Amino acid sequence: MWIVSVFYFCHSNLCTTFDKYNNFNSRYSFSRNFSIYLTLSTTMKSQEIRDTFLTFFKQKNHKIVASAPMVIKNDPTLMFTNAGMNQFKDLFLGNSPIVHKRIADTQKCLRVSGKHNDLEEVGVDTYHHTMFEMLGNWSFGDYFKKEAIEWAWELLVDIYKIDKNRLYFTVFEGDAADGTPEDTEAFGLWKDLLEKNGLTTDKILKANKKDNFWEMGDTGPCGPCSEIHVDIRSDEEIAKIPGKDLVNNDHPQVIEIWNLVFMEFNRMADGKLKPLPAKHVDTGMGFERLAMVLQGKKSNYDTDVFSPLTDKIAQISGIPYKNSLDTQHKTDVAIRVIADHVRAVAFSIADGQLPSNNGAGYVIRRILRRAIRYGYSFLNLKEAFIYELVEILVQQMGAFFPELVNQQELITNVIREEEESFLRTLAKGIQRFENYVANSKDKKIDGPFAFELYDTFGFPKDLTELLAKENGFEFGFEEFANELLRQKERSRAATTLKTGDWVDNPSDASENEFVGYDTTNVDDIVITRFRKVSVKDEDFYQLVFNKTPFYPEGGGQVGDTGYIKNKFEQIEIIDTKKENNLIVHITKTLPEHYSDGANLYEAKVDSSKRKLTAANHSATHLLHQALRTILGTHVEQKGSLVNADYLRFDFSHFQKVSEEELQQIEDFVNEKIQAAINLNEHREIPIEEAEEQGVMMLFGEKYGNKPRMIQFGDSKELCGGIHINNTKEIELFKITSEGSVAAGIRRIEAVTSKGAANYLKEKIDTITKHPLAGLITDEIKNKITIAQHNLLQQYAKVSDMPTLNIISPSNGSLQIDVLSNAIADFTKIKLDATIIDELNNIKKAMLKEEEQKGKEQAKAIKEELLNEVKNSNGVNVITKKLTAVDAATIKDLAFQLKAQIADLYLVLGAEINGKPNLTIAISDSLATERKLHAGNIIREAAKEMQGGGGGQPFFATAGGTNLNGLDAAMEKALSFIK
């Protein structure tokens, strides 16, 4: 599940990949490296470019680490890794101890919006991407500008053999308003290097705050940076315009490839800068761009990172990729879009993020749909095809990113399902559009209509535009943009979150120690810092302690609640979360006596809630084991929620889990509970050892190198959550539902201990105490009895079982509404479906019977009434006050008479449930000829009985409150014909 980790991690399956860099005796050893560089420098494949980078920094004593997952799980400000530094954020913020001072890696990143990127631009040009790799080297309080700059030169010029004449370097020019000086140090370092290599300082360019001052966010670590740009244009073009004039000018062939960030300040909420105690280096080099430069291409998409994909797309669509640099070349743009997006989507799914309708999942869905749209519009691909690219991607990148290989089937299925669903959306939208066009007169697509298509039905705006054009229609751009703006403002207003600065409470105490595995109660708590957070109109406070027993939300388990108190005050902790490795306690009020150092707080976790949560968490592990045992080892956890009330577990599996399998799973878990297995907690197990023991590890999770392992017999998982000490504390495990959440993903919900007991008790009570009397068949009685029996057997395993009165259905008459309620209740408790079906059948039969009775009754009355027809002025008048009939029967009667008697004027009165009811029917011809309107007539007549009514010209009904007025109302109705 989740791990309370120090920063440094190594994923199980990735460790092997990285050993080669970290082991000096490997084939990438010192002595052989230079021969690799020399032989490959002219035709380096992308794999070798990546290897060379990592090996280079390995030789400079850097620890090589694996890419962190692209999807971020415990940072509220970020959904995806969008830069190499993300996984080191807590180090820069000082929330975690620094273990390795020098690190290098390649990091999977995703950018869809923000200052660096805009989804709608990707694929149009030749060098922006959604998903890309960022090569980076880091120094945490170790080396600074000198080494960073010199090594960058060495790698690019000496090893990768990039022509030094084509390189340019930017340095920060300073900003008076900010109080930040010009970066003369970086300037001097570049100057020395250039002069040593026979070049002059005209290769160094000064850049402003916007381009060369890097900030992590509105607040936090920041500093000047120095960028390396490369000019890959032809000699003729260079002769026309020198490269230095095109740097930072969005030229597709004069591009930034490496950014060296020198972090030396901390930005406060008031905008002021404070020097950082330790200076850091953070660099990022775009892998795909580097490949373009080294492979002598003019476009990232022409490198071997993308060409297998563009080839395959061309093959599927039958439209060749022309390697065009023209942004108007629609089919090439479409091929680039698809090649880019399939990478982003596939890697996200591999990291556990499925397409969905909100949050990170929605971003993934949008990316995928954009790819589908381009294929649909420009490559004429009207059926799912993107899923076919997964295989190519896996062949190409699976060796370095094993998560792709392991999740290939899931990725393929999910993408195909999404494609099919979106194609349906498109088909519906097109139909709607065509309706609109058919009914439109002014040859214009209104903005609001286009927006409705987009907003409500998910139909892409540019497709509407395209269709409009094809039909010779105008498109209401401005109105559309306005609607979109309003929508955005609504959303923004709903989610404004203001975060204040941390307020430090100086003390000698250490910070942020988690002691909750061993205790729920600590009495020497110091509040080390706090801040105010405002969401909409509500204020909250986040508190950080020196140490805490409160478990922060993570690994699917909800955060602890409880309180802290001293002799002055008691403050409720309403939730506990983790932000950048910092455990924050959320309260509604700010403690007032936090600075009185002598008055320590006592912290107490709500332990009954935690115990139930722990039982559910341990049960989740057993469930996981059961699934893998019974369904197969393809089952992998895809999501998990554990709280005091129930547990929810999502996992990969491609079909419905059958009733029998569910029963087996339940039995498996209950057997483990009966076996009373002790918890074996390995709090700091070396990851290698855990791996040897065959521990469950999850893709898309990052683990420390000494994670915590939770073991119940054969069930072994890396997990930072809270567990019970022996499985018998779970008492009973009961699955409450099984269903699907996405393509290839199933969800099981279950309850344990008290929750399971309550669940079963409710079930039994519902059945046994239901006033189901009389007309139930023996067969159903038996079924209910059997169900009771089964439940009782399971229930008997639970402590303090109440005694049950099993009532057998006695004689009496079964009412339809009683039966209806029974069906509703039984459905709610998910009673055996066959029982519910049978009850439903009985109900249907009874309804039918009742309807039949009514019809027969109507027939009988009709015979009677046929003898009472009075002809007056050519009109056949029938009037009668009926008893013991219902509204449906009267209606039926009226229509029967109307069908049989010409020129009919029918007035019927009745008492229904103590209230008067009046019905008028008039033959159609009569109504037309004499301009009679039953609806209007009845409205008048109903006044006599304090009621109202209405209907059509030939049939109307009315009700009232005064029964005594019924006769008068009937008289009134008759008066219209006289």
Added chain:
RNA sequence: GGGGAUGUAGCUCAGUUGGCUAGAGUGCUUGACUGGCAGUCAAGAGGUCGUGGGUUCGACUCCCAUCUUCUCCA
């Protein structure tokens, strides 16, 4: 998290200011006709109008709550 839409026959969907005995097409059953591309014609079965409340003489229709599915924004 916020907005919009959606739920009616096995399936695809109509149902317009509350009252048209809840409809169409398709599928199904039965029968008749038939050398023609989805053969034709006729008859029939099939619906808790998502669920729970409320307003009303009367709710598929209006109001409130809730669930499903879709969708946009963050």
